[in-house]
Amino acid sequence: MHLRGLSLPFKSYLLVESADTYDGKYYTVIPEKQNKVRVVKVLMKRAQADKKYIKRILAERECMAKLNYGEGCAFIVKMLEVYQTPSRCCFVYESYSSVSLKELVQTYGVCSLEKCAIIAKQMVLALEYVHSKDKVHRDIRPKNFRLSPNGQLKLIGFENATDLKLGETLYMNLVLRTIDYSAPELIRGAHGHEVDWWGFGAVIYYLVTGKLLFAQYADRAEKKNAIRDCEKIDLSEMQEDIYGADLIDLLKSLLTEREKRLDVRKIKEHGFLSHKFVNSDYEEVVIDGTYLTDAELYQYNLELYPNDKIPVKVLEFTANNTATNLSMLDTVYE
Template sequence: MLASFKPNKQLVAIKKVSKKINESNYENIRKEARILKMARSCPFVCHPYAAFQSEVEAFFVLEYASGGSLYSMICKEGKLPVERIKFYTAEIVIGLQFLHSNGIVHRDLKPDNILVDKDGHIKICDFGISAEGLFGRKMISGLAGTPGYRAPEVLLLNEYNAGADWWSFGVIMYEIATGEQPFSPSGCALREYFLIKTPEYPSYMSKEMQDLLSKLLEKNKKKRLGVKGKIREHPLYATIKWNELEEKRMKPPFQPEMKSADDFNEISPEVPVDTSRRERVEELSYVDPTWHWQE
């Protein structure tokens, strides 16, 4: 939901998650709260302002990304200009490397979960099914993520780590460069299809981007770029000044429109009617002390 605080009318996004009975989603809610609070030190991961809960739902107050998602951009524009692709994907690289250095594997990286803020910078969001504590050679197993973005090792139910995110990153780059996914997410022989099919690269795609994508969409997880090699040194990013990018001193190639709270109609969200009593989610409620929402 989009919301604002009176009287300053600052726009914020509110994510709500149902506190389900007889389902162990409480730990997922606590996990997302932990990751969001930790991620405040990275400029390219969605930042939380506060979290609270009602009897039946948990709420996260997040920064509002007025540029929408990469998915909405693909739907509106098809493939994106090359300079925007390089800028966005370079910021995603920084965000992913930050998460991975803290033992976090996103596990559901896709265009819907990559937002663009009012200044034109990337924000990775939605950590509900992320995995924590994956340091060094530690692995996890189990099917997770969205069809079309799952790495081969995830589809085959093998063990995996951060390499699964780099595969998803490669799919996203291909999609914003072409307007299409490199692999079809449907079909009864999906696992075999992924293992034998090689992506087709259009003639207009630069050799540098084709080379990078071939290294990201490497089916052998041990050879995949991101896990092996230094992705920041790839020729596609030759013009990227990483220090300036990390400090948000590089000018974004596109700045979205930022509406004010007065541009939106005010509505009252529906309040769920549920007489079943839920337990309180511990370690959830907080307010970022640096958020001056009353000013």
């Protein structure tokens, strides 16, 4: 269908929900006759004079093409199609949950050690796959991991990913919009795949404590300097009787200097994660119903009832009635 210059490959679809973020506009849709939920990310080309912006778009497309080649990875979102118009780029992804790990903690509190271990295992498998394809993500944070009702995790957010072979070093600094999970060497300049394992450790710390590593710095410049100068995180406040010796040891081995940080083999062998570490772990997970937000139930219902009897309110757009409903999307398609 056509909406002010944007041509989607669907003559008709159900628009389930939309979200506007700093890196693009997101729509959850159900294409006509496909009975499958899709996530559509729309990027405007207004900033085409900004080479960094264009580079990010191309990097995301190329990275997803490489990661999705063949069978891909069950814990990484799949990009299905790419379209563009003179004013927009359109990435079509497989359906993934709208509930991030950040929202999980903010809504329901910190995770138990058992749930944290289940989540962490999937994070490791996702990052191991990314690195095996000579890529580094560089933006590992709770918001870039989405949790489905059955407990399966999906890694998203590849806008800052880049090519990098295992063992090599990239000499360029990267200051992200959200720096709370950035490794010190990412801000200093010279960095490798180890930055993702620092981010992994920072996410685990957040899941079990609900805190950010550098929360004491309100000023962004001060926080950036503190992260850049950090050699290791002081975890002395974490009590062993609450968090367990294995988890504390894992965090100490991740939130440290690049040279001392654990690699993926040692992470998978670590006592906190080593039991039953197989790709099918997520199939054994059943997240309690209280962990489902309204948004999650919304999408879950669509997957259970993909035909006309969908028990949720949706907006239907077809070639015949688009004009009458277009006003609803004026703020989206400016």
